[in-house]
Amino acid sequence: MSNTSLNVLVTGAGGGMCRGINARLAAAGHTIICVDMNLELSEKAAMAVRNAGGKAAAFAADVADEAAVEQLRADVEATVGPVQALVNAAGILDRKYLADSTAESFRKALDVNLVGPFLLIKAFAPAMVDAGWGRIVNIASIAGTTGYPYPSYAASKAGLANMTRSLLEDFWGTGITINSICPGVVDTPMVIQEVRDQVRRRVPTQSIIDPEEIGALTAFLLTEDARNINGADLLIDGGATQLFSLVNNHAD
Numbered sequence: 001m002s003n004t005s006l007n008v009l010v011t012g013a014g015g016g017m018c019r020g021i022n023a024r025l026a027a028a029g030h031t032i033i034c035v036d037m038n039l040e041l042s043e044k045a046a047m048a049v050r051n052a053g054g055k056a057a058a059f060a061a062d063v064a065d066e067a068a069v070e071q072l073r074a075d076v077e078a079t080v081g082p083v084q085a086l087v088n089a090a091g092i093l094d095r096k097y098l099a100d101s102t103a104e105s106f107r108k109a110l111d112v113n114l115v116g117p118f119l120l121i122k123a124f125a126p127a128m129v130d131a132g133w134g135r136i137v138n139i140a141s142i143a144g145t146t147g148y149p150y151p152s153y154a155a156s157k158a159g160l161a162n163m164t165r166s167l168l169e170d171f172w173g174t175g176i177t178i179n180s181i182c183p184g185v186v187d188t189p190m191v192i193q194e195v196r197d198q199v200r201r202r203v204p205t206q207s208i209i210d211p212e213e214i215g216a217l218t219a220f221l222l223t224e225d226a227r228n229i230n231g232a233d234l235l236i237d238g239g240a241t242q243l244f245s246l247v248n249n250h251a252d
């Protein structure tokens with residue numbers, strides 16, 4: 001399979017991180033199938049790709065809705081063609097501690113952040129298996145590898161990284177690789193000012209991650225050079241989770 005001109009379906013395509021993911025994938029020559037909650041968000045993302053000279057199509061679907069995902073598969077395959085790569089980036093962060101969480105709010109995070117990628121993989125992997133080649137990239141989070149104050153988000157992302165590894169069995173010998181990317185603090189609307197203010201003291205590189213850095217890593221995972229990167233949870237966090245330090249010499 002050639003490295004160029006893949007049909008890449010990106011969920012959460014209208015979000016902040018996907019600005020960088022869409023841009024880098026389009027610059028690599030791929031067609032971006034932008035999927036978000038509503039067509040306005042997806043169209044805006046697709047338009048940004050086209051305005052930069054890339055190829056894109058727009059579709060709306062709630063990733064947590066099984067019927068909507070199945071309809072999405074049918075619509076995409078009928079109008080764009082088979083999907084060779086899937087990037088699961090749609091996600092929600094519910095800033096609730098245990099006391100404020102309900103079973104409903106907890107389930108909602110799991111539905112979007114974990115069941116969503118599961119449904120997308122169920123829907124789009126069979127065509128990759130038939131083609132004997134495919135790429136799946138799940139956007140997890142450092143919140144899933146360390147403890148994190150908002151348990152529904154952390155549990156959903158830990159589950160996503162583990163599901164990524166667990167699916168290696170299903171994709172054994174199929175030509176599909178599946179990986180997750182584990183970002184730290186990325187410059188998107190999801191990140192509140194309080195967190196941005198902590199970056200200098202908490203992240204060894206002292207920098208917030210540009211969405212294009214996540215895009216560059218995603219684009220690499222779609223290449224033949226990355227064919228033996230499989231089942232990894234690729235950390236891109238400026239070193240934030242790699243040092244436990246009780247000294248604090250880094251305040252402004």
Ligand SMILES: NC(=O)c1ccc[n+]([C@@H]2O[C@H](COP(=O)([O-])OP(=O)(O)OC[C@H]3O[C@@H](n4cnc5c(N)ncnc54)[C@H](O)[C@@H]3O)[C@@H](O)[C@H]2O)c1
Nearest residue numbers: 012014015016017037062063089090091141185186188190
């Ligand atoms: N920003 C960060 O620092 C950071 C760090 C680690 C991981 N992440 C993860 O990266 C991904 C992208 O985050 P972002 O920062 O761009 O956030 P964002 O809020 O800007 O984008 C998320 C996008 O997902 C879409 N979405 C939400 N629920 C959906 C659903 N049910 N169906 C379809 N689309 C849905 C939203 O409409 C939005 O466009 C998320 O999975 C997030 O958890 C973000």
